[in-house]
Amino acid sequence: MLTIRPATSAEAQDLSKIGLAAWEKAIRVWGEDADRLRQNANDAFYGFCTGHWPDILVGEWDGELAGWGACEKADDFITDLWVHPDFQGRGIGTAVLEAIEAGIRDRGYPTARLDTHARNAGAIKLYKRLGYRVKAYFVTYSDALDEDIDKVEMIREFDPGAVPAETDSDEDGLYGI
Template sequence: MSSNRLPESSRPLNGGKSLILRPMMEADRQMVGHIGWDSWRSTGPLDRAMTDPAVAQKVKEAFLRFPFELALDVTVAEIEGAIAGWGARETQRDVISDIWISPDHQRRGIGRSLVLHFCETMRREGVKQARISTHQNNFAAQALYKSCGFETVWQGMERDAVMELEIPKVRLRRRLY
């Protein structure tokens, strides 16, 4: 986790509940992995290659390892004391690498809050643009990112290191200045 993090913030959600965005803590790590896996599964297979049980097992193992292995900038979204989702930036300061929301909490504004939080963090750090990518068939994610001011800048095949497959991806960008 980064030491120059913004303090935790609270904002109202659709439905009136308060959403708290805060840095991931040690006690959150296992839940963060499970939420990522549950969220990935909830999208359903986005293409035929993702229906392979061996691919799904690789993805599950990667999600469960992810919060323990890397020194990440991970922000969790908490509602009434429970983690409802999370987002991350890894090594590239201008890239939002992950946005994952628990299936029970999707479509309530949590993903949008996380994306905008990372954009504001990057802007404060002097980053000129934010980048994010998703599967070409993940139309819900693309709509979310576009509603946050991102625009598609590339579409094509890209190798996914976890799945060890070439998958159709979309890259999006938002200017911060």
């Protein structure tokens, strides 16, 4: 059984381990050297989870921490969504994302935004299935990883008729997804 709830400060270390495991699985798919980046990523996850636990929603599967997501500035930008590889494919990420989106809507925003690594085809496919579209491609420097990374910004209009569309097509043509 799936439960979505706010994180507690005592869970920061466990949540950072979930983020790191999900991140490692994702980057290995496109051939990135996780070993080279692991310590920086681990430090970044731990720092985020200890500093922003009030902004984190947790997904539990039968009482076990399985995933989490965050909207750290209480605006419309979703900063994190991570599901431990052992729990992926059970709808946990979707449920956490939907709970975060509900908070965004409750704060009065017409859209939800997020970004992900441009080579993270699995995440892009999930987000597109859930109504997001690719808005922009960009390269940004990651302090946490100490290198440039390719990213895509994605956006979801909660009421598509209320926000002017930037394209006439539902398909953005990217990634063949």
